[in-house]
Amino acid sequence: MEDALFYIFAALTLLFAFLCVANPFSRNPVTSAMFLVLTMISLAGLFVLLQAFFLAAVQILVYAGAVMVLFLFVIMLLDVKEEERRRFNPFGIAIGGVSVIGLGFILFSTIRESKVGAGLKLTAVKGSDTAALGKALFTEYLLPFEVISVLLLVAMVGVILLSKKDLK
Amino acid sequence: MNVSLIEFEITVVLLGMGVLLLDLWTPAERKPGLGLAAALSLLLVLVATFLVPIPQGAAASGFGGGYLLDGLALFFKRFFLVAAILVLVMQTEFADRIASGISEFYALVLFALAGMMFAASANNFVMLFVAIELITVTFYVLTSFQRGRTASLEAGVKYLILGALSSGFLVFGIALIYGTSGTMSFPEIAAKIKASHDLAHGALFQLGVLLVLVALGFKIAAVPMQIWAPDVYQGAPAPVTAFLAVGSKAAGMVLLLRVLLTAVPDLASHSAKLLMTVAGITILYGSLCAIPQRNLKRLLGYSSIASAGFLLLGISALSLNGISAILYYLGGYLFTVLAAFLVICIVTRNTKDEDISVLAGLHQRSPLLAAGLTLAMVSLAGVPPLAGFFGKFLLLKAAVESASNPEFRSAYYTLVAVGIVGVIISLYYYFGVMKAIFWTKPTGDLSPIPLSLPARLALYVCIAGMLFLGLYPGPLLDFTDGVVKAVFN
Structure with a gap:
């Protein structure tokens, strides 16, 4: 049962991700964004199968919810028509295709060689428990956690600087 | 904590x-x-x-x-x-x-x-x-x-x-x-x-x-x-x-x-060969692609790629001396590159682009700026007695020392040869910049360039750094040797 679910969610993730970047039926960025939402949700399904329930919930709440709403806002404020008219660049497709195939080959052969998952038993990882996660964040990884606040400040300053019409 | x-x-x-x-x-x-x-x-x-x-x-x-x-x-x-x-x-x-x-x-x-x-x-x-x-x-x-x-x-x-x-x-x-x-x-x-x-x-x-x-x-x-x-x-x-x-x-x-x-x-x-290959290609790519460049910042961009190659050369030597040489090279690189950009920053104040031709007549407009940029170029090219020379020398020396390992002997010698070729190619385009400063006929304005006190001080610091690290490598080298021995031994 779990195996079947895994293959279903994995296939859905790949399919939606593909439709998000290269949808043959629609060139509308809003459609792409909606497919990105579906990709996130299928990923959350994979997290549930790994018994990382908190991560799955965060994935849906933060990514599929908050982040994607912002994405949609921005897309709707932009000139979408321009984007729809744009054709794919054959050179870009060729280079992109070659890199995807190359990287895919490396990943595939590595995974086959290392026999991942053989004899693996799934146990709930301690880190997925919210209490353990909070503990790790505020003890072992306290410093990176605090440094991220500086990162967010930088991001905020940057966005204001780059987007504001007229600064004094 | x-x-x-x-x-x-x-x-x-x-x-x-x-x-x-x-x-x-x-x-x-x-x-x-x-x-x-x-x-x-x-x-x-x-x-x-x-x-x-x-x-x-x-x-x-x-x-x-x-x-x-x-x-x-x-x-x-x-x-x-x-x-x-x-x-x-x-x-x-x-x-x-x-x-x-x-x-x-x-x-x-x-x-x-x-x-x-x-x-x-x-x-x-x-x-x-x-x-x-x-x-x-x-x-x-x-x-x-x-x-x-x-x-x-x-x-x-x-x-x-x-x-x-x-x-x-x-x-x-x-x-x-x-x-x-x-x-x-x-x-x-x-x-x-x-x-x-x-x-x-x-x-x-x-x-x-x-x-x-x-x-x-x-x-x-x-x-x-x-x-x-x-x-x-x-x-x-x-x-x-x-x-x-x-x-x-x-x-x-x-x-x-x-x-x-x-x-x-x-x-x-185990990945010494990989590191050596990347280092060699990076040096050659940076040096060769810099030749046709006319934009000063773009030129320095390619030169910085070549420098990355030299730094990787130091890592691929896989020896304490190699790491120490990296630290030394970076020390010299700091003053050299900052001197170059400081001059470019000031010279291009009133020009639209950063084409090499804006340097024409710089030695008349501001001897200090001309001297700073010239020293920076000489140092980047790796000509003695400036900091850049000593850095590159130490890096190549570390690679030669590692060649005593019979398994990789030919690989290290090839890498050193590539490094030297890179240095020779780079002489050409760094001297192109110097040619623009001293020997190109100036066409635009020849008004002196005013220099504020902080900029002047910063330039003096950079020049002093380049000269000091080139002429008296001892103190910093002892220091980096000590650091590397303490950390990686």
Whole structure:
């Protein structure tokens, strides 16, 4: 049962991700964004199968919810028509295709060689428990956690600087 | 937990916030002066790093082992502080070309500096990732700071997209390493490799390390992750390019040293061939592509790629002398590159582009600027008796010493030959710049270029640094040798 679910969610993730970047039926960025939402949700399904329930919930709440709403806002404020008219660049497709195939080959052969998952038993990882996660964040990884606040400040300053019409 | 470990970083972050706040009460015409105030404060921090007692032994590590204040970290922290002080001076020279938000321009450099100082001390992958992101995100904003210039925006977008891609590789690599080894900490990974032979030879673990190397290679602009460098260097405002060339590259370098030599020393010796190949190609690519360049910043972009190759050459020597040579080379590179960008920043004040022809007649307009740029070019080219010569000499010497290993003898000799060819090619284009200064017939205006006191001082510091490191390599070399022996032995 779990195996079947895994293959279903994995296939859905790949399919939606593909439709998000290269949808043959629609060139509308809003459609792409909606497919990105579906990709996130299928990923959350994979997290549930790994018994990382908190991560799955965060994935849906933060990514599929908050982040994607912002994405949609921005897309709707932009000139979408321009984007729809744009054709794919054959050179870009060729280079992109070659890199995807190359990287895919490396990943595939590595995974086959290392026999991942053989004899693996799934146990709930301690880190997925919210209490353990909070503990790790505020003890072992306290410093990176605090440094991220500086990162967010930088991001905020940057966005204001780059987007504001007229600064004094 | 020992908060006093991160006192320098805390000071720098507070300084950045202070600049942001002071902006509110400073009248517009005095805002450019904030940069000088920040530079002076950083100078105090730099002095403090020499006076404050530095914890030794077990006390030097903190925050769950993720932060390490050893000799290497301290060397790089001082390096970044010096770079940031000179960049801040450069920024005040640049202030009239920034339409708005000059205080934020200073503050962002301070935050990037904090990121670099954290990177110098990173001892696990979480800290490494957060520090890299802090540096890179700040540079996304800084490169596109001149919103009115298309080139600047283009540079920002290119850096953003490729930077995001490399962050993706980095996270993927870290995930694979964590998945196979079960730990994020560098020393623990090294211990696990020692305990079990299978781990280091597992394909997944190796792929993880490779992906992390790709991301760090992006930061130092090594082939094949160098594509972004020329465009971004050309488009970004001159002080930002300077900080990118010196600070960001050195941050990538210190992380590369930590990951390769503390976390996976075994794999490092196995991947000597890979490192050598990348180093050789990077040197050749940077040197050859720089030949036809007419834009000064683009030229320095390619030259910085070649320098990344030389730094990798030092790593691939896999010896203490190699690492020591890297530190020495970076020390000379700091003064050399900052001198070059300082001159470019001042000379291009009233010109639209940074074409090499703007240098025509510079020796008449301002002998000091001409002397500074000439010395920088001579040093970059690796001509004695300047800092750049000694750095390259030490790096090549380390590679020759490693050639005593019979397995790689021919490989090391080939690499050294490639390095020398690179140096010879680079003579051509660096001397092209000098030709433009002294022998090109000036067509434009020949009015003298006024130099403010801080810029003059900064230029003197750079020139003194280049000359001192070239003529008296002893003190710094002893110091770097000591640091390297203490950290990597």
